[in-house]
Amino acid sequence: MSAQIIDGRACARTLKQSLEADVARLRAEGLGIGLATVVVGDEYSSTAYERRLRRLADELGVPYSPRELPADVGQDELLACIGELNAEPSVSGILILRPLPSHVDESVVFRAIDPCKDVEAVHPDNAGLLALGVPRFVPSTAASCFHLLDTWLDSVGEDRAEFYHRCLIVVVGRSNNVGKPAISLGYERQATVSSVDEWADRTTGIGRHTRWADVLIVAAGKAGLIKAEHVGENAVVIDVGINGATGRDGKVRMIGDVDYDSVASRARALTPVPGGVGPVTDVWLLRNTVTAARLLAGQRIEQALPALPVARTAQVRTLQEKS
Ligand SMILES: NC(=O)C1=CN([C@@H]2O[C@H](COP(=O)(O)OP(=O)(O)OC[C@H]3O[C@@H](n4cnc5c(N)ncnc54)[C@H](OP(=O)(O)O)[C@@H]3O)[C@@H](O)[C@H]2O)C=CC1
């Protein structure tokens, strides 16, 4: 079997059209919007993302303030930078690119962000709201994974609710900004969710968990970690990983955490890298920046959140009814 390819670029194009309309509506209401990013050092995946955000903000005419700090920046200097962005009225969304250098305490840094400008929901207030199922911001990477899944389910005519209720979602990687939010969004869809980290790989191996997945979301940051032997034949595989791999010609190209060719020969559907989760993530972050602009203008969360794609009304049958 050869997997269906889930096209993130096509999905992002559609989402971008509604984002353009959201930004225009905001302007028509006389509300300001601006995005600030903070990159510490020059890690491959951070700079790749920052470039994309810069370009998207430019295309949308959204004011963009990039801050670049050296890898040896002191934590206090980083906190001072966040303080300035918190106080800057023209900035509605703040994104601190990860990974941060090891001498910086990420939790202290994230706690310093104004929760209403925290477009990635890394401040404990926002992470807590997400975990409770009442998010202020839905973190962009996890949101993108599920947006791709929802869109793909619609395209193959599967009922979303029925699919998720019967579904085992296995999430590889449990970082605070990708894996854990993906786990929360899986719960929200009433799926069965399990989580795999590096210890599982080092001890029993991850295959004994991942092979059972109906949906496998991989966010480990390890190039080619997932191979055909790790996936079931009916699996839908969402590859979040962004890794720089140097080829024989010395050029660096982008690859995911999934060994694309071997998994494509086995799985039911697969997101490629590039062209999968990545292109949706930056659009979603700008959507969250629109939400932030509305919150900062005093609107309530329900008024501020952009409309999500509506799930088709489903008559969900229970197991007994099915048999
Ligand atoms: N496409 C996109 O839009 C985005 C892509 N990314 C990419 O996704 C990847 C993950 O990002 P992020 O979550 O921030 O990374 P982190 O490094 O913060 O977290 C990685 C997680 O993966 C786990 N892990 C590492 N190695 C293994 C292994 N061999 N088996 C199982 N689990 C493992 C770690 O386990 P433990 O907890 O035990 O350390 C940890 O929980 C990166 O490549 C990043 O660039 C990130 C954001 C957006």
Ligand SMILES: Nc1nc(=O)c2c([nH]1)NC[C@@H]1CN(c3ccc(C(=O)N[C@@H](CCC(=O)O)C(=O)O)cc3)C=[N+]21
């Ligand atoms: N706080 C934080 N949040 C993040 O979301 C975050 C981060 N830190 N640190 C770095 C990683 C990496 N990341 C990318 C997202 C999209 C592309 C992307 O869209 N890539 C295009 C590449 C196109 C190309 O260059 O060929 C694609 O996948 O098709 C890349 C990288 C977000 N990250």
